[in-house]
Amino acid sequence: MPAVVEIKGLIKRYDSREVVRGIDLNVPAGRCFGLLGPNGAGKTTTLRLLLGQSPVNGGEIRVFGLPIPQAGRAVRARTGIVPQADNLDPDFTVAENLRVYGRYFGIPATTLDARIRELLAFVDLTDRADARIATLSGGMKRRLTIARSLINDPELVVLDEPTTGLDPQVRHMIWGRLRDLRQSGKTLLLTTHYMEEAERLCDELIIMDQGRILEQGTPAALIRKHAEPEVIEVRGEERLARQALAAAGEGRFEAVGDTYYYYTRDARAVVKQLEGMPGLTFLHRPANLEDVFLKLTGRELRD
């Protein structure tokens, strides 16, 4: 599989602060690739750089084999972009937003009409075609932004936090659509800090923090590599919790706020013990990507 995006030694500075610090990255064609990381990790900056929307301070970027920023126009002509914050044109209706946007790509009017109909159906906005942007809900705006990003029938779709701030219904709908896009052969590159989203959608992902790549792999491989298979979360009196978990023997113990996490290969004994302790509530679950993410990026707050 040829790589759609190839990045080597990418560096970006704002004044003297280095926000992207030597990233190497290959996004294979036809895959859904995730960029994970806490706020300020450099995800959005990396996306801007690879679309030629921001000058590079070091390293090399190629998209579709073309050099960025020199070939920015050609690359963006074959790419769809969903920005983090919606920037739909408030002067226009839903359908006009798509039409005006399509003209920026030089798409002929007849092709554009057909595509607008298809895309409105794809994101379930057909009956809102003539609605003004201000009358749309957050979820509708997001769906329209996704439709807009597909107006040029792109080979690569770049999505910056596609479902942040949306209700579960819309989120599931968007996930379904993104899977459809991947099925149809498009390459997806998305940032998120919803681990569930990354786990459900991404074939492969990287975890970034402070401008560097910490880890790369499939979600399952990362979980296998970095987290014990079983997790027990305990809430309740600290003394009791410590006592119960200490008795369990091997395993990793971590206290975060009022919750105690216990990571282990075999939780049966601990579960039995906890069941006999009415002062504690607990949850026994398989390890997930969030456990890996927090282990790698730490638990302190980010802005």
Next chain:
Amino acid sequence: MALLYLPRFQGAALAVWRRNTLVWRKLMLPSILINFGEPFLYLLGLGYGLGLFIGEMMHMPYLTFLASGILASSSMNTASFEAMFSVYTRMIPQKTYEAILATPLEVQDILAGEMLWCATKCVISGGAILAVAALLGGVHTWHALWVPPVLFLTGLCFSGMGLIMSALAPGYDFFNYYVTLVLTPMFILSGVFYPVTSLPAALQSLVQLLPLAHAVDLIRPLVAGLPLSNVPLHLAVLAGYGIAGYLIAVRLTRRRLLV
């Protein structure tokens, strides 16, 4: 880094122009009403009213003198305000440019499209003024049909400079400096209301640096049916300001948006 950023028109700058045209069409009725109403009041009140006392100025009725001045100055205002307030709105709070920059378009295409649109608006509003002036009997020759192209060029000239202001503006208040320190003095000094020759000699040569004075010098004979002079100079000054403004604005806007 490139020395010059040149625009593409097909499917790029023209797409931006079409975007703005579509917005304008939605508010066409009120804006045409303003386009006709304002010059009508000006020309009736000042041209007729003041004209009664003044009679002729530079061998033409005062109404004709004033109408040709207003044609030029209204293009200055139309282009400047569109290139400042409207462009700034699309660039910063509305994030329209951010959305456009995710397409094959570059900053230079967007700004070229904006300038074409500003110039178009000048032709629309100037056309209304010309019609009102003709109705009031202030237009004396078919040569006046050459006025719209001159208004288009005047629009390009002032929109180029307005775009620089938009690229620099931290907020809308910033435009007050440009209006107060540049546009208003130019409006007063460039021969809109009275001939530049009545100014002190030192000031007269200074006025020759102002693009509005050159727009007035082109438009007035075309409206009054008098012979034109120094046409290449006037055209060159208007085009020069426009091109320089465009190139500087592209640089500044790229620096502002492509961070």
